[in-house]
Each structure stands twice: as C-alpha cells, then as structure tokens.
Amino acid sequence: MSFRRFVALLGSIVGATLIVIVAFLALYAWPAVRLNGFAFLTDNNWNLGSLYANPITVHGQQIMPGAHYGILFLIVGTLLSTMIALLIAVPVGVGAAMFLAEGVSPMIRTWISLFVELLAAIPSVVYGLWGYVVVIPFLGHHLFPFLVEHLGFIPFFGGAAGSGYGLLTCGFVLALMIVPLITATLRDALVSQAASLHEGALALGASRFEAQWGVLLPAVRRVLIGSSILATGRALGETMAVLMISGNALNYLPSNIYAPISTMASFIVSQLDSALTDPTGMAVRSLAEVALVLCVISIIVNGFARLLLYYEGRQSAGVM
C-alpha cells in the first residue's frame, strides 16, 4: 500500500469515528426518541417510574409505569452555565492575552504563559474538588448574600442566595477552566502578528493599549472566535467538575443565578446507576438520547462558529 493511501486511510478512520459514534448513539437511543417525542426537549420531568411494578406498553415500547423523560431543565442548565462561563472567560481571557503579549517582558511572558497552560492541564475533577471545598463555602456564605443584598434589584440577581451550589458557581469554575484555552491561543496569535501593524498604530500616536485593542485584536478576531468556540465546547461537555458543584437539581428550572442546576453531561454520569436498574432499559436509552442532544447542540455551535468564520473570512478578503 502506498504511503498516500495509508495516510488517506488513517484520515478517513478519524473522520468515520465521529459518524460511527453518532450513528450508534442515534440507533441505541431510537426507541427512546420514538417514545419521548418532541416533549423530551420541552418537558421538565425526568421520572424513572415505579421500578418495582410490572412494565407496561406505551406506543409499542415497554416502560415502567409512571416513567416520563423530559430534560428541559438540563438543556437550560447546560446552556446557561456555559453562557455565564463565556461571559466571564472571554473578557478575562482577552485581557490576559493582551497583557501577556504586550505588557510584560518576554522572559516573564514565558513564565506566566507556562502557568496559564498548566491551568489548562489540570484534570477537571481537581477543579471540582477545589470548587467543592473552597469556592462553594466562600460563594455561599459571602459573595452570594452580598450580591443579593446589593445587586438584588437586577433581574435574576435577587431572591434566595442558596447554599453556594448552583448556576453561578458552575459559571465561575467553568470560566476558570476555559480561560487558559482562550488566553493561550489568543496570546500566540497576538505575538505572531506582524510587528509592522503594531508599529503602524504607534506611529499614529496610539498608546500600547490602543494599538492592541484597536488594531491587533481586530486582526485576530478569527482566532478569538475560534478559541471561544473551543471553549464553549469544553464548557458544554464538562462533566466532573460541574457534577460536584452544580447542586444536581432535578426537574427544576433555575429561578435566579444562584439556583442549583444540572447539566446534560453531568446528569448522564449521576443518573447512569439508577437508570441501569430500569429492567426495560428505557431509562438508559433516554440517557443516550440526552447524549445525542448534547452532541447535536455541540455540532450546531460548531457549525455556527464555522459560518461566522466564513463570513469573517469573506470580509477580510474584501469580498463583502
């Protein structure tokens, strides 16, 4: 076999893996998809039913009596926690990247960059444990009551401050996990920008910040969008850390930013054990459907990003 064919084969295996996984998932979840219908996405009720009764037949599928699968609260929890994480992480990440690219000497940049990259290398369970031991007591006892008292007039900032487990905590910890992704990528892009752009701005009387903000940052828009999408993917799929700090809300929509939530990824882990006790297997198939929905959301986010980059690229090329 020629080298060319060998490499082509390897490449297709990688591509095929995605299709095979999604196809398998869809196939396995198919009975659940047919049973749950569209209500799976809009109902706020996940109930395994009475596990000790005899299975009944609904729409030709065997399920336990009283079983119902609706995951609106998971979709909301996943999207909101990811959104909050991005709202925090993008400005922080951009600021850190600008600082590393311009504000410090190359030597210090190397050192700080090393730490930033190590931050990305920490296993997520460590973030989870740290969130559980350190962040939650602090947020629950100090920051959240403070926010309720002083910013309570803003919608979703008031109400019960809760225990510290919940949406905003997830947002914080997820933000911390994805900031390194954004910072490291953007810093490299900023540093590799032609020095001539930077000089051009300085020669017009721009300060170093103005040059970074007004000229270099727009030049790396595509990188910023790309790294934010990567970060979104990670936040959407983050499992372990969220499991430990989200409060694992069930069938409950958050009423404010402190409320406990659950996300699709962490829900699959937390519910797998009890789902396996369902003798009809429908609970596990429904969990597979959760995974399928998560996949589809990730693919949509990615597709949206590509669309954005495509139009960005056309603009930069001057087509418009």
Next chain:
Amino acid sequence: METVAKIAVKKTEDEKAERVMTAQAVAQAALKIQVSNLNFYYGSYQALHDVSLRILSNKITALIGPSGCGKSTFLRALNRMSETLRGTRATGEILLGQEDVFAMDVVTLRRRVGMVFQKPNPFPKSIFDNVAYGPRINGLAHGTSLADLVEASLRRAALWDEVKDHLRKSAYALSGGQQQRLCIARALAVNPEVLLLDEPCSALDPIATAKIEELLYALTDTCTIVIVTHNMQQAARVSEHTGFFLMGKLIEFNETSLLFKKPACKETEDYITGRFG
C-alpha cells in the same frame, strides 16, 4: 553644519567658497528638525555615532547609504519609534522646531511626526477605518468632519479616485502600491508636520513607485519629508537635500545636486558611483 564645514576644509578654495554659501543658505531657511551629536545604542552595540544634521521645513530630505549603515535607525529616532525595542538608548539632542524631542510626550510627538514603513502595513479594517484610525484615537474629528478629513487625506495621497466607491472594503483588497498610498493617507490624516518614510517604495513596482514620488513633492506644501531610500536615483529625483550614512556615521550632507555631482568625500563618491553598497 559642522560636517559640511569639516568637509569644506579638504577641498579647493573655489569649492570651499561654494560650499560655505550653501551652508549659509541652509542656515537661513526655516529649520524643522535639528539633530545634534546623536548617538544610538542597541544594547551595547552603537548604531549611530555622533550624528548632527539639520532638516529644513517643507523640503524633502533623503538619507542614503548601504544596508546596516544606520539610516533607518536615525529615521526611527526622530519620532522615537526606536524606543519600542527593548534595550535601546540614545544620547544627544533632537529638536523639533524649538522643542526637545526626548522630553516631549511620545504620543504628541508621533502625531506631529508621522511615519510610513517599508512594507505597506494597512490595518485589518476597511479603507475608511484605516484612514480614520489616527483622527479617532487622537480625538481630532468625528461624523461628517471625519468623513471630510478621510476624503481630504485620500485625495492628498492620490488614492481617492481609485477607492471612493469602495471605502467600506477591506484595505487588504488593495494592491501593494495602493496600500502604501493608503498608509500615507493614514499618516496624513492626523495632519503631521513631518512625514518620515522608511524605504516606502522598496516593495513596489516602478509604476507604483513613480506615483508615490510624484505625490511626495505635492506634500511639501504642508509637510517636511524625510525619506530613507536604497535607491540613489530616487534620492536624486525627489529630494532637495541628501545625507549619506556609512557605518553609523553621517559622512556627508548637502544639497542633493551637489552631493551627487561633486561629492566631497571619497566614501560618498565610491557609494554613488556604485563601487560598493
């Protein structure tokens, strides 16, 4: 005019008289930039040795010399762009009008002393936003007056007719020569007193080069121009005064016609006749 005076001693009486007269003419015309005993260091490496030079208002001054002779370093010292590199140091004095350049606010200095670089470096923005960048960050104009300023700057850079219908297009869609004129328009938009050009045509074809040379002369009504060039024909074509740099020293500085026809120094003659460099 220390250098000119020094050189004059070496020459015959006739030529000496001619050169002294030139020196007087230079002294009488309005001075824009006066550089005295400038030394410049990159770390421990000394790139400029005791350079003294006077640049006249509303004239074009060319700086020539072989690669690495310090002419670009000298140019970049004039608006303190050289400071953007770490470990650089300058001694001596540069006066812009009557003001000490090293004591000035660097943002003000760079607004008053604009710069165009060797490679066209348009920003990743639209044509309009490129030209509007300087006025915007310096708070010079907005709204209609900004649009007028952009148009005026593009007209002065002889680019308006080519881009007036595509102002919202990316600057990257322009040709190299157009991009360089855009960079000149961008520099002009903050209404600088001095325009420094660092080999502005080295990346351009002869036609684009000719366009830029034409436009430089027209700019002297409001600007003093200092241009670094590798191209001696270019220096001869566009400038009124020329300085020849060699190994960090200003070897000779004179009216362009004199410097090219009757160079006072052996090194200058060797360089302009193509014996080295």
